[in-house]
Amino acid sequence: MHKPTLYTAVPSRGGMVLWMLAECGTPYDTVVLKLGENNRSPEYLAINPLGKVPALNVGSKILTETVAIITYLAEQFPQKQLIPAEGSIERGEYYRWMCFALQLEYGAIDKRRGIENPPEIRSSIGYGDFETALNVLRTHLNGREFIVGDRFSAMDLYYSGLLDWLNKMQLVSADEVFDRYTGRHLARAAHLQSLEQEKVLAESV
Ligand SMILES: N[C@@H](CCC(=O)N[C@@H](CS)C(=O)NCC(=O)O)C(=O)O
Structure with missing residues (x-):
């Protein structure tokens, strides 16, 4: 997987993605936003038009919605067994x-x-x-x-x-x-x- 970049704020639901990235043991970059200050900037709205965090840049695409992000990450690291087997x-x-x-x-x-x-x-x-x-x-x-x-x-x-x-x-x-x-x-x-x-x-x- 392309080294992802997490757009987050502290505290926020982005904390769950940080936890998931730690479970996956994968390197990543972070961009920390200040909610109410820079999450509605044109630059950030181009990343998530809702102006919300978290968002994960995975190279070719941006993912938003915490549960989608962590599910995607679980699928990227099958050896970590963080999601039940496909089709089960x-x-x-x-x-x-x-x-x-x-x-x-x-x-x-x-x-x-x-x-x-x-x-x-x-x-x-x-x-x-x-x-x-x-x-x-x-x-x-x-x-x-x-x-x-x-x-787990x-x-x-x-x-x-x-x-x-x-x-x-x-x-x-x-x-x-x-x-x-x-x-x-x-x-x-x-x-x-x-x-x-x-x-x-x-x-x-
Ligand atoms: N459905 C989204 C909700 C994201 C969300 O509401 N994030 C909050 C922080 S936890 C946010 O960015 N709020 C700032 C705002 O809306 O201005 C998800 O699950 O990731």
């Missing part, structure tokens, strides 16, 4: 939980805005209602180490990052199942390494 049912489950994560994320934002979905909206909006969706995840993770299959994948990385964020935003209260799940994965060496890298990047801007 576990890969299907990986996609299931990938789509579910995005629903949950927007359910959380709705909750943060104090939006309670009335029944007619619940029946058409993908996540239904936030608490029920969260409970589906909790029930799935109860007694499991990994969200799919029997080894990029989807565990994404859910650990998402649940950690929901916890910090106080959108999920202290919970034994989530705490055990995220605690295990956030303690991974690659995550700790990415936190150190984030500190360095924060000081560079």
Whole structure:
């Protein structure tokens, strides 16, 4: 793979990509933006027209959307086994939980805005209602180490990052199942390494 360049900000979802790059053990360059200052510059809008981070320049193309970036990276480094085998049912489950994560994320934002979905909206909006969706995840993770299959994948990385964020935003209260799940994965060496890298990047801007 072409040496990628990560456009990020600290703190931001870019932290998850730093973690993933550390899991892959691949060299990369970084460009650190200051949100609200230079992420809407014409130069950056040419990279991501939404003016958001993270974005990953992989040479011929730019990738955006954190979960797409980490999934792409997982596929680039098959020897790291960070995504279930192509064509396996576990890969299907990986996609299931990938789509579910995005629903949950927007359910959380709705909750943060104090939006309670009335029944007619619940029946058409993908996540239904936030608490029920969260409970589906909790029930799935109860007694499991990994969200799919029997080894750590990029989807565990994404859910650990998402649940950690929901916890910090106080959108999920202290919970034994989530705490055990995220605690295990956030303690991974690659995550700790990415936190150190984030500190360095924060000081560079
Ligand atoms: N769907 C995108 C969301 C990206 C996003 O919202 N990034 C935030 C930081 S975590 C951002 O760049 N905000 C700055 C802005 O919108 O001005 C992803 O998953 O990567």
